[in-house]
Amino acid sequence: MKDAAVAKVELIKSRISSASAQRSFDGYIQYITFFGNSSAVICCFFEPYRALLERLLNRYAPEISVSTRENASIQSVAAAVENMLLAAHAFGYVGCWMTGLLIAKEDIEALVKPEGKWELIAMVALGHRREGKGAPQAPERRPRDETVSYFGE
Ligand SMILES: Cc1cc2nc3c(=O)[nH]c(=O)nc-3n(C[C@H](O)[C@H](O)[C@H](O)COP(=O)(O)O)c2cc1C
Numbered sequence: 001m002k003d004a005a006v007a008k009v010e011l012i013k014s015r016i017s018s019a020s021a022q023r024s025f026d027g028y029i030q031y032i033t034f035f036g037n038s039s040a041v042i043c044c045f046f047e048p049y050r051a052l053l054e055r056l057l058n059r060y061a062p063e064i065s066v067s068t069r070e071n072a073s074i075q076s077v078a079a080a081v082e083n084m085l086l087a088a089h090a091f092g093y094v095g096c097w098m099t100g101l102l103i104a105k106e107d108i109e110a111l112v113k114p115e116g117k118w119e120l121i122a123m124v125a126l127g128h129r130r131e132g133k134g135a136p137q138a139p140e141r142r143p144r145d146e147t148v149s150y151f152g153e
Helices: 002-015 019-037 052-060 068-090 100-112
Strands: 040-046 094-098 119-127
Touching (some): 002 019, 019 094, 019 100, 068 094, 068 119, 100 119
Antiparallel strands (some): 094 119
């Protein structure tokens, strides 16, 4: 899987002509490929489905445009990913939610061979916390009043 991601990285690199774009991309590559060094990865797939509500709306109230099809599928997987990350943390592991490697989506799907219409949407890299010197520190969190808005009286 890492080879597939690295091959796509090399392809993209070979096409970038501007030096500044090359520098930006070079700085980004590790965020795409480092899952290859993790102890385990979980491939997360989603299957677009047509919820009952969407079928009913299509038929009886087409002016109300609600795409439950992919939204609900993607939100379901997102919730599952977050739960897996919390579970990994509870067991003392560290995890990283990753989508950059989707540049090699088809190649990775060919390796994992999901059945049916399942599509790769994210990967969770799992491993052990690096301790001591060089261990990454959690970034400072933005204050809650910058990230949460309350409406009402
Ligand atoms: C949808 C999504 C995709 C992400 N893709 C990547 C990725 O491809 N590579 C990466 O290094 N980090 C990626 N991240 C960011 C890491 O998962 C990031 O470290 C994490 O969201 C921050 O978690 P923290 O607040 O617990 O540190 C992604 C995050 C999200 C939510």
